[in-house]
Amino acid sequence: MSMTHDGAHIVQLESQTELLESLQMFTRLDSNVICVEGEKGSGKSWLAQRFLNTDKKIQTLSFLICLPSQTAEQQRSVLLGQLLSDSFCTGEETLVESLSAFRKDQDCKATIIVDDANLLAEHLLDELSQLVLASQANPLWQISVILFTEPNAIDESLLNTNPKPEFKRIAISPLSDNEATDFIDQLVIPLAHIDSEKKKQAIHHSALSVVNYPGNLLALSESHKKPVVCWVKRSLIALIIILLALGGWSWWTSYQARVQDQQTEADVIESTEIKQGDNDTLANQTSAAINTLSGAESTLSGDQVEAPQEEDTLPQAVTDKTLTVGDESDSEQKRVVVPSKVVDALLDGDSPKDAKVSSDEMTSAQASSVKNTGSSLKGDQLTLADDVLLAVPAERYTLQLAAVTKQQEAVNFIKMYNLDGKVRVYRTIRNQQSWYIVTYQDFASIKQTHEASQELPLALQKEQPWPKSMAQVHQEIERVK
Structure with missing residues (x-):
C-alpha cells in the first residue's frame, strides 16, 4: 500500500x-466490529x-475523530449527521433508534x-x-464499525450490551527491516533535504535505536534536517x-552639517562685532585730532599768521556701515529642505522619482490577486460550484457544513453565517429528491479538515461540520447529470 506524508x-x-x-x-462480508x-x-x-x-463500494462513510473535550451528544451528532445527512436528527436519540426511524425498511450499507x-x-x-x-x-x-485505538484500550467484556458482538482484532506490527530502509530512503531523507552519503548513513544508523514505526522514523528527519532557517x-x-x-x-x-552651519554663523557674527569696534575707535581718534587742529588754528589766527590749508590731510569721513557676507540680507536667505522619502530613495540606490508609490496602485495590485472560486449570491439566486468541485x-x-432540500434554504444558510463566496454548493439526488450540499474549501488529509473545523466561528461549529472525501462529492454530483 502506498503511503503519503504531507503530499509526498x-x-x-x-x-x-x-x-x-x-x-x-471484514466490511464486505458482514456487519462487524473491527478493532x-x-x-x-x-x-x-x-x-x-x-x-x-x-474502498469505493461503500455507499456511506462516517468518520469520527474523538477528542477529550467532546460529549456523547456531540459525537453522536457527528455520526448521525454523516449517516443520515438527508434527515433531521437531534442527537438525543441513540444510534439504533435514529437508524430505525429513518432506514428501517430501506437499504443501508455503511462503515x-x-x-x-x-x-x-x-x-x-x-x-x-x-x-x-x-x-x-x-x-x-x-453496517460495520472500525475502531482505531491503542493496544488493550478497549475491553468488550465491559460492554452493557447483551448479547455482545464479537470484536475482530487487527494488530499493527512494526515495519520490517527492508520496509524501514525503503521508508527512510524514499521519505525521511528527502524530507530532511540531505544529499551527502555520510548524513544518509547517520540516519540509517539512528534508525537502529528506534522501533520501526512510521512515526518514529519520520522523527529522524527533524533531528538531521539542514539548518536552513539559520541562513535566513x-x-x-x-x-x-x-x-x-x-x-x-x-x-x-x-x-x-548643522554643527558646521552654526559655527559659520557664529564666526560671521564675531567678525561683524570686531569690525564695528574698530570703526568706533577710528571715529574717536579722528574727532580728537579735529579738536586739536581747531585749537591750533585759533592760536595762529590770534597772531595774524595765515594757516596753511590742511583739509586734504584729514582722514576720510567715518561710516557706520560694516561689511556683510554675501549679497543677500539674513531675512532673504533660505535653507533648502530635502524630503525624507527622497533621502531614503537615494540611500537605497533608487531614483528620487521612484521614492513615492501611490497607495491606490498598491490597493489595486492587492485586489487583483484575489480570486473567488466559491458559490456566489445574486439576490436570492445561488451559483452552483459543480465544475469547480469536479476539478x-x-x-x-x-x-460539509449543511445539507438542505431547497435552494432558498442554502441561500438563507449562507446569508446567516456570512459565507458568500467562501463556500461551494452543489446539487445531488437522494431518494428521488434534490439536495443542496454546502461545502467549505478542500484539504489534503482528514487531519487538516479537523484542524480547519476548529478554526471556524463557534456559531458555525455548532452545525457539526464533518469531513467528506472529494471522491464521494464527485459521485453525488454525477447523479444529477
Missing part, C-alpha cells in the same frame, strides 16, 4: 497492504485515510470509522455495538545591521 509519495508497504485487505474483507490496535506513531491514521480513499476510539464518550461504544447487532438481524442493513536568520540580522549603519551615517552627516482531485477532502 512514499514506498509501497506490503505489511500495510495486508492490513488494508483485511479491513476490506485496529497500534502504538502511537504506528500509522493508524494513515491506514484510516487509505481505507477511505480506496463507521472512529479514530482514537479510546476517547469515545461513555455508553457510545455500547450504542455502536447495538447498531452492529441490529444490522446483523436486518437483511437490508450492512543570519541574512535578516545582516540586513538589520546594514540598515542601522546607514541610518547612523545619515544622522551623523546631518548632525555635522478538485478525488484524493482530497472537504468540510
Whole structure:
C-alpha cells in the first residue's frame, strides 16, 4: 500500500497492504466490529485515510475523530449527521433508534470509522455495538464499525450490551527491516533535504535505536534536517545591521552639517562685532585730532599768521556701515529642505522619482490577486460550484457544513453565517429528491479538515461540520447529470 506524508509519495508497504485487505474483507462480508490496535506513531491514521480513499463500494462513510473535550451528544451528532445527512436528527436519540426511524425498511450499507476510539464518550461504544447487532438481524442493513485505538484500550467484556458482538482484532506490527530502509530512503531523507552519503548513513544508523514505526522514523528527519532557517536568520540580522549603519551615517552627516552651519554663523557674527569696534575707535581718534587742529588754528589766527590749508590731510569721513557676507540680507536667505522619502530613495540606490508609490496602485495590485472560486449570491439566486468541485482531485477532502432540500434554504444558510463566496454548493439526488450540499474549501488529509473545523466561528461549529472525501462529492454530483 502506498503511503503519503504531507503530499509526498512514499514506498509501497506490503505489511500495510495486508492490513488494508483485511479491513476490506471484514466490511464486505458482514456487519462487524473491527478493532485496529497500534502504538502511537504506528500509522493508524494513515491506514484510516487509505481505507477511505480506496474502498469505493461503500455507499456511506462516517468518520469520527474523538477528542477529550467532546460529549456523547456531540459525537453522536457527528455520526448521525454523516449517516443520515438527508434527515433531521437531534442527537438525543441513540444510534439504533435514529437508524430505525429513518432506514428501517430501506437499504443501508455503511462503515463507521472512529479514530482514537479510546476517547469515545461513555455508553457510545455500547450504542455502536447495538447498531452492529441490529444490522446483523436486518437483511437490508450492512453496517460495520472500525475502531482505531491503542493496544488493550478497549475491553468488550465491559460492554452493557447483551448479547455482545464479537470484536475482530487487527494488530499493527512494526515495519520490517527492508520496509524501514525503503521508508527512510524514499521519505525521511528527502524530507530532511540531505544529499551527502555520510548524513544518509547517520540516519540509517539512528534508525537502529528506534522501533520501526512510521512515526518514529519520520522523527529522524527533524533531528538531521539542514539548518536552513539559520541562513535566513543570519541574512535578516545582516540586513538589520546594514540598515542601522546607514541610518547612523545619515544622522551623523546631518548632525555635522548643522554643527558646521552654526559655527559659520557664529564666526560671521564675531567678525561683524570686531569690525564695528574698530570703526568706533577710528571715529574717536579722528574727532580728537579735529579738536586739536581747531585749537591750533585759533592760536595762529590770534597772531595774524595765515594757516596753511590742511583739509586734504584729514582722514576720510567715518561710516557706520560694516561689511556683510554675501549679497543677500539674513531675512532673504533660505535653507533648502530635502524630503525624507527622497533621502531614503537615494540611500537605497533608487531614483528620487521612484521614492513615492501611490497607495491606490498598491490597493489595486492587492485586489487583483484575489480570486473567488466559491458559490456566489445574486439576490436570492445561488451559483452552483459543480465544475469547480469536479476539478478538485478525488484524493482530497472537504468540510460539509449543511445539507438542505431547497435552494432558498442554502441561500438563507449562507446569508446567516456570512459565507458568500467562501463556500461551494452543489446539487445531488437522494431518494428521488434534490439536495443542496454546502461545502467549505478542500484539504489534503482528514487531519487538516479537523484542524480547519476548529478554526471556524463557534456559531458555525455548532452545525457539526464533518469531513467528506472529494471522491464521494464527485459521485453525488454525477447523479444529477
